Amino acid sequence: MMAYVYLSVAIVAEVIATSALRASEGFTVLLPSAISIVGYVVAFYFLSLTLKTMPVGIAYAIWSGVGIVLISLAGWLVYKQLxxxxxxxxxSLIMAGVVVINLWSRTAVH
Known part of the structure; x- marks a missing residue:
């Protein structure tokens, strides 16, 4: 169960970091640049904790699938990207895959 908590923190940190990366304008704006760096450090630290008990393929599938949707949502809300x-x-198909993994895969968490 903690693997999912760690993975959730990793995903949220990565979404924040990526959203701030867009605002950093190539690391030329200090605050968004700092948020990006800290966010990615937090994201990878918590992903590493996740990988202690969850297979890397499953963790990465969930990380990337949920991350894609949340970053697209952030782009729509913050940057008005359609x-x-x-x-x-x-x-939607990506999220369906994440749901299938979480509901029916026996490899999700040892």
């Missing part, structure tokens, strides 16, 4: 129908369908 998604077209194929992008929304594709992300």
């Amino acid at each position: 998604l077209d129908l194929p992008a929304i369908i594709g992300m």
Whole structure:
């Protein structure tokens, strides 16, 4: 169970870091640059804790799938970036894969 808590923290930190990376304008703006660096350090630390008990493939599938959707949502809310129908369908399929892994995979957590 703690693996999912660690993975959730890692995903949220990575989404914050990536959103701030966009605002850093190539690491030329100090505060968003610092947020990005700290966010990625936190994200990878908590991902490393996750990998103590969860297979790397499963952890990465969840990390990337949820991260894609949350970063797209942040881009829409913060930066007014729009998604077209194929992008929304594709992300829905990614989230369906994450749900399948979490509900039916026996390899998710040892």
